Amino acid sequence: MYVDISGILEMRRNSAVVRVPSSSANLGPGFDTFSLALIEPNLTVEAEVLGGGRGVEIRTSGRYADSISTDPVENALGIASTNLMRERGIECTVRFTVRADIPVRKGLGSSGAEAVAGVKCLDALFDLNLSSEELIMYSSVAEPNRHLDNVAASALGGLIIVQRGRSGPNVRRYDPPKDLAFVVIVPSVKKASTGDARSAIRRPIDLESYVEGISRASSVAVGLITGDLRLAFENAPFDPVVERFRAEAGVYGAGYSWRDLYEEKERLLERYGVAMTVSGAGPSRLLWYEVSSNEGQRGERPIDRAIEEVSEGLRSRGHAVEEIIFTAPSPSGVEVISSS
Amino acid sequence: MYVDISGILEMRRNSAVVRVPSSSANLGPGFDTFSLALIEPNLTVEAEVLGGGRGVEIRTSGRYADSISTDPVENALGIASTNLMRERGIECTVRFTVRADIPVRKGLGSSGAEAVAGVKCLDALFDLNLSSEELIMYSSVAEPNRHLDNVAASALGGLIIVQRGRSGPNVRRYDPPKDLAFVVIVPSVKKASTGDARSAIRRPIDLESYVEGISRASSVAVGLITGDLRLAFENAPFDPVVERFRAEAGVYGAGYSWRDLYEEKERLLERYGVAMTVSGAGPSRLLWYEVSSNEGQRGERPIDRAIEEVSEGLRSRGHAVEEIIFTAPSPSGVEVISSS
Numbered sequence: 209m210y211v212d213i214s215g216i217l218e219m220r221r222n223s224a225v226v227r228v229p230s231s232s233a234n235l236g237p238g239f240d241t242f243s244l245a246l247i248e249p250n251l252t253v254e255a256e257v258l259g260g261g262r263g264v265e266i267r268t269s270g271r272y273a274d275s276i277s278t279d280p281v282e283n284a285l286g287i288a289s290t291n292l293m294r295e296r297g298i299e300c301t302v303r304f305t306v307r308a309d310i311p312v313r314k315g316l317g318s319s320g321a322e323a324v325a326g327v328k329c330l331d332a333l334f335d336l337n338l339s340s341e342e343l344i345m346y347s348s349v350a351e352p353n354r355h356l357d358n359v360a361a362s363a364l365g366g367l368i369i370v371q372r373g374r375s376g377p378n379v380r381r382y383d384p385p386k387d388l389a390f391v392v393i394v395p396s397v398k399k400a401s402t403g404d405a406r407s408a409i410r411r412p413i414d415l416e417s418y419v420e421g422i423s424r425a426s427s428v429a430v431g432l433i434t435g436d437l438r439l440a441f442e443n444a445p446f447d448p449v450v451e452r453f454r455a456e457a458g459v460y461g462a463g464y465s466w467r468d469l470y471e472e473k474e475r476l477l478e479r480y481g482v483a484m485t486v487s488g489a490g491p492s493r494l495l496w497y498e499v500s501s502n503e504g505q506r507g508e509r510p511i512d513r514a515i516e517e518v519s520e521g522l523r524s525r526g527h528a529v530e531e532i533i534f535t536a537p538s539p540s541g542v543e544v545i546s547s548s
Numbered sequence: 549m550y551v552d553i554s555g556i557l558e559m560r561r562n563s564a565v566v567r568v569p570s571s572s573a574n575l576g577p578g579f580d581t582f583s584l585a586l587i588e589p590n591l592t593v594e595a596e597v598l599g600g601g602r603g604v605e606i607r608t609s610g611r612y613a614d615s616i617s618t619d620p621v622e623n624a625l626g627i628a629s630t631n632l633m634r635e636r637g638i639e640c641t642v643r644f645t646v647r648a649d650i651p652v653r654k655g656l657g658s659s660g661a662e663a664v665a666g667v668k669c670l671d672a673l674f675d676l677n678l679s680s681e682e683l684i685m686y687s688s689v690a691e692p693n694r695h696l697d698n699v700a701a702s703a704l705g706g707l708i709i710v711q712r713g714r715s716g717p718n719v720r721r722y723d724p725p726k727d728l729a730f731v732v733i734v735p736s737v738k739k740a741s742t743g744d745a746r747s748a749i750r751r752p753i754d755l756e757s758y759v760e761g762i763s764r765a766s767s768v769a770v771g772l773i774t775g776d777l778r779l780a781f782e783n784a785p786f787d788p789v790v791e792r793f794r795a796e797a798g799v800y801g802a803g804y805s806w807r808d809l810y811e812e813k814e815r816l817l818e819r820y821g822v823a824m825t826v827s828g829a830g831p832s833r834l835l836w837y838e839v840s841s842n843e844g845q846r847g848e849r850p851i852d853r854a855i856e857e858v859s860e861g862l863r864s865r866g867h868a869v870e871e872i873i874f875t876a877p878s879p880s881g882v883e884v885i886s887s888s
Contacts, residue, residue, distance in 0.1 A: 241763045371767060372760045373782070374814070380767075380779070412752030418789060420712045421758065422765040423581045427711060427720075429766040430773055439720070442713070449758060474714070 223256045224332040224547040228325045229538040230310045231317035231361035232487040232494050236444035236451065237424040243357035244384060245365040245538035249310045251321045253285070255329035258301040264289050265303040275312035284319035285326035287350035292330055304329065311394050311531060315488030320358030323347040328542045340364060344379065352406060358488065365541035367432055384537030385435045389499050391511060392535060393518055396528035397461035397491035408457035409450050420448040437498055441483035444496065445473035451486055460490045463525030472521060480510035484518065493518055563596045564672040564887040568665045569878040570650045571657035571701035573828040576784035576791065577764040583697035584724060585705040585878035589650045591661045593625070595669035598641040604629050605643040615652035624659035625666035627690035632670055644669065651734050651871060655828035660698030663687040668882045680704060684719065692746060698828065705881035707772050724877030725775045729839050731851060732875060733858050736868035737801035737831035746829070748797035749790050760788040777838055781823035784836065785813035791826055800830045803865030812861060820850035824858065833858055
């Protein structure tokens, strides 16, 4: 195999495989601010250095192979990788094979995870020694408004709080609470794009909603960071701004007004101790539960009854349940599984 | 002395003295949500049971004696005490002597502290065994919109986060960080009332400001609760909503546009590691500093230079500095000092 190593870079490896967690952004009231990496679903990407030229080739496999564009100009991995290769003067062709196991356009950060995978592969292949900040920055170029929440969670794992610094946004990472687990319910509801879901929320916000928003967001952050899950669960479901606006715009599926959704959230919390948020821009539902309160036999625990109720609610409104994923916060972010 | 003990209550004591800390609400981006009790200034109130009648008498002493109404219908202590006596069927006259050492209408929660003092005195005199929730609830009746932030800090001490619960607001209390101290600079700027300062902020809020608000508020809460003062200091000064709106309405004194104030905040943080917020609805400035970074001789520490700069800024715009108070978070709230 011939490899062009022109430029200042010495290519050290021929192939690398990375695995990257999906992520759930917002966590209720933390729009564009909070996100959490999830162990499942996750994405595996293999990168191989091909001889000659300069560019990116993308192949897909896995459950959602057909939902991802293989055009490097459209694909988040393609955009981020092409940009990094240009910036670092990497002169060769890299072929990425994406095992697409994260549902696409379902609010689980699949494009952010792909971009992180691409950047991490290049880091491993060409010994770029990217800092965490660089990894996140290069991965975010393909995100709408370059938002950092999904990308940072997939890159670093754990709980992310995006900071509004004077020199632009940056992120803080925290260990997730150990007693916290999730179920992701993926409905058949289609959404156009995250960009369109964002346009639904361009509305002025009144002071009462603002105050409720900062109280609930702070409480979710404090609850997660101090392990006070009750505090987090009581506040996460009831976002008075973005989830409300999107529900009112019909983004979460026909038959789900904000009132419907709110009442479902209240029921789940009261009956089963389960907090429900919409994951990212939706439509996936994220059900939060305490492991220690759900130690019975699968099928008979409070969380199982909550899943049943949410699924039934979707079906009764004409939506199918495409997938039910048992998962937990991922303390680790993207990892290089092998390289040679 | 004749004491009327009609009703179901048995009066146990003739007099009680309580001391109650002042408080600083908002802490930057946490409007109507965050507050912190301050060791200094504080208020001392003595209550004596007088024979006959049913009502409240108020006398004042101390530095701000002339700034407090002694009419029980206007005074926060009077309103809260009269209400509690009516609700609990307390049939006698109580004379309160307020040693008014908290600057009045300066954003240090003087009315909330008075109300807490009055309610706590009655609790001690008549063995009401009020829970923390009841103490706060009865004290808040005299506050604009019954807001809980100042009252809860004066009642419980520490850091308060007001929760928006389904059955109305309630509060969470956290221990304040040990390395945190404050200087309060009280300018001569007059403000009409907290109610008027609230009307300046009845404006729609755009999404960008909202997102910055939830990020900064969450970061202040997490920083204070985990002892990460740097995180708190980087976020507290730059409230994108309420402090901004009030500055733009001229509430903080002639010559202080939001831009002036913002630039002063940036300078203080960069040069001295000092975070500055407006305390409550203002006009007092709250300067936050780390004890461990200010161990030199008084007059030569970074905080001293920050005080000098803020004072000079006020004077150069025609405002006098009425008081400079060195203080720290108060872990304890209202306390009964003596009773007989």
